[in-house]
Amino acid sequence: MKYKEITHLSHPHVLVLESAEEPYQCDGCKEVGFGPCFKCETCNFNLHEECAMPEPSAFHHFFRKCDFRFYENAPGYRARYCDACGKDVRGFVYQCLHEKAHDLHPCCMKLQRTLIGDGVKLHLSDKVSTRCLKCGSKEISKGFRGWSYESSCGQYCYHVACVKNLVLENWRRGYFDHGHNTMALQIMAPNEDNIVQQTGGSSSGRRKASKYWRMAKVALTLIISAIFGDPTTAVATLIASLLSS
Structure with missing residues (x-):
């Protein structure tokens, strides 16, 4: 059963389930959220669904x-x-x-254990074998790997932390407020050099590279949706431009 209105011990007013059009900070866990949330219509109070119930x-x-x-x-x-x-x-x-x-x-x-979409299947892992496509490392920090989503083929991997940081930093730099397309961050691809060397710049090589980036974008979209909820228009626009350099 999907609740549309709830009361919560942390807040005196009724909270209504709405689809947030902009990023918000959850007043429960203090992390950023997108998409559906329980919101107070009297004051600026928001809770992730996971925090609300x-x-x-x-x-x-x-x-x-x-x-x-x-x-x-x-x-x-x-x-x-x-x-x-x-x-x-x-x-x-x-x-x-x-x-x-x-x-x-x-x-x-x-977080979902498995994400599937448009030919990409990702598994949540705490022991990845592939470098993260954003930070280029297996570890988030020295001695700490954290969790990642990794594709079945092993080519596409993103730390949960790195995806959080990617969206959060663009939010802090005003991307969602102004809708501009200037990306604050780049997505690294350790396998890109291998693709170029193997294909020699041929037309088939360019097709392989194009497919590689398309699949990386699909993977990123799935992970952002899993972490933050259903993407808003602003988030979808951000995803679409992240790998279009």
Whole structure:
């Protein structure tokens, strides 16, 4: 059953499910969101669907020995970070019961295991074998890989953290406010040199390169949709131009 209106302990007014036309910051987990959200029509208060209706307890297949509990604020006094994306935990969170507890943002907890679209199949992984097409590395930071979506063929891989950063930085630079097409970031492609060398610049080589970028764009679109929700027109325009250099 899909709820259209809810009440939430963190807010005094009724929250209505709407499709946000612009990016918003979730007042639960403090992460960015797009698409459907529960919004207060009286004041500027928004919640991801995952934050608005969390499960009291949860399980994740990457942590088979962990029993997660939902908290509006992580227990303890030290700073926490999400084991999926590496970003700080600043609000709603799922935390396991172990002494050295794992933490997951609600939206990261709910990430789909498999994404399929337009000839691309991606799997959520915590142990990737391919470099991320954005940062060019297997690790987000030294000693921390985080989660990635990787294609079945192994050619297309993006860190969840890198995709979050890509959209967030463009938002902060005003892309969504002004609708301009000047990209703040570039998408790296470690395999591009191999494609050029193997094809020698032939017409068939150009077709292979074109297909490579098209599939990378499809992969990126699927991942942005999985992380942030259904793309708005502004997000779709951003995706369309990310790989068009």
